[in-house]
Amino acid sequence: MIPGELPKLPLIVKPFILSLFFSLSFLAFIYLQTPRHTLKKDPTNSSPDLKIRPGYSSYDVYIERQLNKTLNPKLRQIWTTRDWDRKVEVFSGFFDSLKQRKLLFNGSKALCVGARVGQEVAALKRVGVNDSVGIDLVPYPPLVLKGDFHHQPFDDETFDFEFSNVFDHALYPEKFVGEIERTLKPGGICVLHVALSRRADKYSANDLYSVKPLIKLFKQSEVVKVRSVDGFGLDTEIVFRKHNL
Numbered sequence: 539m540i541p542g543e544l545p546k547l548p549l550i551v552k553p554f555i556l557s558l559f560f561s562l563s564f565l566a567f568i569y570l571q572t573p574r575h576t577l578k579k580d581p582t583n584s585s586p587d588l589k590i591r592p593g594y595s596s597y598d599v600y601i602e603r604q605l606n607k608t609l610n611p612k613l614r615q616i617w618t619t620r621d622w623d624r625k626v627e628v629f630s631g632f633f634d635s636l637k638q639r640k641l642l643f644n645g646s647k648a649l650c651v652g653a654r655v656g657q658e659v660a661a662l663k664r665v666g667v668n669d670s671v672g673i674d675l676v677p678y679p680p681l682v683l684k685g686d687f688h689h690q691p692f693d694d695e696t697f698d699f700e701f702s703n704v705f706d707h708a709l710y711p712e713k714f715v716g717e718i719e720r721t722l723k724p725g726g727i728c729v730l731h732v733a734l735s736r737r738a739d740k741y742s743a744n745d746l747y748s749v750k751p752l753i754k755l756f757k758q759s760e761v762v763k764v765r766s767v768d769g770f771g772l773d774t775e776i777v778f779r780k781h782n783l
Contacts, residue, residue, distance in 0.1 A: 550637030581727070588751035590744050598655040598708045600743065601675065601686075605666060607741045608654060608676045617655045625770070629661030631699075632731075632769070641727050641762070641777060642699050648671060649673065649697045651690075651718065652704030667699070690717040697721055703772055706742040715755040724782045726761065731772040739771075749776055 594600045607613065617625075636642040644666040651660045651674025658682040662670035672678075673685030685691045687702070688710055700718050708714035718728050732746055746752060751762055759778040767775045 539733050543609035557666050563590040585751040585754075588707065588744060588746050591742065592712075594709060594743070597709070600765050603741065604675060608635050608674065620656075622657060622660075623656035626661045626664065628769070629658045632729075632767070632775075633658075633662055633665045635665065636706060636729065638726075639763075640729060641729075642667070646692060646698040648701070649692075649698040649721070650682075651687045651700060651714075652707060653682045654678070655699075658701060658703075662701075681683045687756075688713045690721050692721045693779060694720055695723045695726075697779065698723055698726050699727070700728045701730075702728075703769060705730050705732050706744055706746065708745040711744060711752075712755055714744070715752075716757075719756065719758045722759075723779045724780055728756075728764070728780070730777040730778075731767060731769045732776065733772045735769075736773075747772065748776065752776060 545765055575691045594603075633642060637644075642648070644669050646669070648662050648670040649654070649665050650662070650670070650672035653659055653674050654676075656672045659670050659672040673684040673687065673690065674682050675684070675686060676682075677684040683691070687704070688709065700722055702718075705711070705714065722728060730752070732749075732752065734746060734748060737745055753776070756778050759780045762777040762779050764774065764776050766773060769775070
């Protein structure tokens, strides 16, 4: 062998090397063609008082996790039986208080966002707000329609009043709030119940530590009232009014 010359490979090795080269090239091509299941960074994630929980590789993964709770047969059985009267009674008290403060009226067209089986919708009807409906990923007719709160299935300026106690389940808080403001009429009222003093449940997509980042998300509204409540693990009520045009 001439000095400096690479040794010749045995004939049996050459096909193996060529096969390995083409296999690696094919795998690289497939990798580059496969969409990456990543989520766009939500701008609210930069706030120290509003943290988006990690672990969601795609929106489909997020929806599947939410459905794990919503479709849990044991939970649905509890919500529609043992919990029903108690929750309707407590929600009725909240809504009656809002009526007394002239923030909710019998003639209001009302929406409950993330209503599950609709106890809050039933409560609105009990206190006289008959034009009320809820949305959730899983419908519960006739009280709750199918709908994603990141993309409400309603026209602009549809409702006079919107209520939700599931802000912590929003993967995109900015979209959650944006859809509320889009579908609220000018002068309309939004009421949110949130948890500030403790970590939300395992199905939550975000953790809120003060009202400041939430208030900042409402671009077209002003804060009317912030007060403490006892609402099934949620401790703070924030009332917003959408600006009149």
